[in-house]
Amino acid sequence: MSEPEVKRRPGGRSARVRAAVLDATFELLRARGLEGLRIAEVADRAGVHETSIYRRWGSRENLLLDALLEITEQLRVPDTGVLRDDLVAYATDLAAFLATPLGHALEHALAAAGDDPDARRARDRYWDARASRSRQIVTRAIERGDLPETVDPRMVIEMLVSPVHFRVVLTREPIEPGMPARLVDALLGGIAPRSP
Amino acid sequence: MSEPEVKRRPGGRSARVRAAVLDATFELLRARGLEGLRIAEVADRAGVHETSIYRRWGSRENLLLDALLEITEQLRVPDTGVLRDDLVAYATDLAAFLATPLGHALEHALAAAGDDPDARRARDRYWDARASRSRQIVTRAIERGDLPETVDPRMVIEMLVSPVHFRVVLTREPIEPGMPARLVDALLGGIAPRSP
Numbered sequence: 487m488s489e490p491e492v493k494r495r496p497g498g499r500s501a502r503v504r505a506a507v508l509d510a511t512f513e514l515l516r517a518r519g520l521e522g523l524r525i526a527e528v529a530d531r532a533g534v535h536e537t538s539i540y541r542r543w544g545s546r547e548n549l550l551l552d553a554l555l556e557i558t559e560q561l562r563v564p565d566t567g568v569l570r571d572d573l574v575a576y577a578t579d580l581a582a583f584l585a586t587p588l589g590h591a592l593e594h595a596l597a598a599a600g601d602d603p604d605a606r607r608a609r610d611r612y613w614d615a616r617a618s619r620s621r622q623i624v625t626r627a628i629e630r631g632d633l634p635e636t637v638d639p640r641m642v643i644e645m646l647v648s649p650v651h652f653r654v655v656l657t658r659e660p661i662e663p664g665m666p667a668r669l670v671d672a673l674l675g676g677i678a679p680r681s682p
Numbered sequence: 683m684s685e686p687e688v689k690r691r692p693g694g695r696s697a698r699v700r701a702a703v704l705d706a707t708f709e710l711l712r713a714r715g716l717e718g719l720r721i722a723e724v725a726d727r728a729g730v731h732e733t734s735i736y737r738r739w740g741s742r743e744n745l746l747l748d749a750l751l752e753i754t755e756q757l758r759v760p761d762t763g764v765l766r767d768d769l770v771a772y773a774t775d776l777a778a779f780l781a782t783p784l785g786h787a788l789e790h791a792l793a794a795a796g797d798d799p800d801a802r803r804a805r806d807r808y809w810d811a812r813a814s815r816s817r818q819i820v821t822r823a824i825e826r827g828d829l830p831e832t833v834d835p836r837m838v839i840e841m842l843v844s845p846v847h848f849r850v851v852l853t854r855e856p857i858e859p860g861m862p863a864r865l866v867d868a869l870l871g872g873i874a875p876r877s878p
Binding site: 569593594596597598601606609613632633634637638641642644645647648649651652655656657658659668669672673674675676677678 | 765789790792793794797802805809828829830833834837838840841843844845847848851852853854855864865868869870871872873874
């Protein structure tokens with residue numbers, strides 16, 4: 487996905503406040519990364535009282551989590567009917583998102599987050615939401631009979647996205663345009679293909 | 683590998699100083715993680731002058747890099763003659779090391795490191811050293827004729843280690859004992875095995 491815009495939901499004041507606050511959060515994250523995310527400034531940009539943010543989200547961490555979950559909901563899960571195409575598109579979108587300032591900020595926030603119970607709960611919710619959406623690519627392929635039922639959808643997605651995250655967080659190497667397709671081909675066919 | 687001990691090299695005072703300083707660095711990283719690594723304290727533990735450390739390493743970051751490279755040199759690269767066994771052993775050792783306090787500290791230091799030229803150079807040297815050692819597993823398999831020459835050793839290693847790093851740095855999920863073998867089997871044979 488490219489930089490997602492928060493969808494303006496129809497609905498009451500509560501929904502409008504949430505949208506305005508998340509918009510302001512995304513703007514600040516894009517402009518200055520996680521370090522620059524101050525609740526006072528989010529409130530200012532969103533045109534709401536700081537106390538409204540604390541009342542609704544409780545903490546900066548929870549606001550960040552809500553922003554992450556919002557992005558997850560907007561993460562496109564391709565459904566072309568062809569497993570290889572879906573996987574390549576998914577990895578390509580992920581790499582593109584992580585290359586944006588917003589994606590970069592969120593990724594490094596996740597890497598730097600503590601291991602206290604609140605942080606752990608927030609992180610687990612985020613990764614669970616991500617995984618339960620993305621693994622649909624694999625479960626649909628199993629339902630179509632394109633993959634055996636013994637395949638573990640979670641592992642497939644983990645093996646697909648890990649090298650992308652590895653480069654962004656650890657080695658900081660750029661992700662070449664051809665990398666998603668090479669990853670998918672290795673993943674589907676194996677690196678030691680049997681002789682024809 | 684388990685927590686490596688710096689090998690006491692035979693040799694002159696310079697080698698003894700380096701060994702003592704790296705030992706002290708490892709001890710402090712183990713005990714308190716990266717935050718607790720102060721040059722003054724390293725000097726104190728190693729029984730050398732603080733200025734000797736600055737003269738030789740220049741900065742805390744360079745000392746950390748030297749510690750990382752030392753660990754890399756001690757990273758066992760299995761050579762059993764069987765590709766699958768080598769890969770499983772390598773991933774298992776990596777997971778075990780990253781689960782130690784020292785491995786955890788170094789991994790999170792790498793994730794949190796900045797992108798200034800010095801940090802980038804240090805990081806590149808570390809990952810290059812790691813990759814050039816570990817890909818021997820794959821090049822040996824190609825030489826034995828167990829893998830086609832078209833296989834990219836770097837990609838194989840990247841696909842093997844990424845899911846391990848992904849869990850340690852991002853999702854913080856534990857690595858189950860069976861995970862390295864499952865990764866290796868998926869990697870070698872593909873997740874969509876052809877019908878027999």
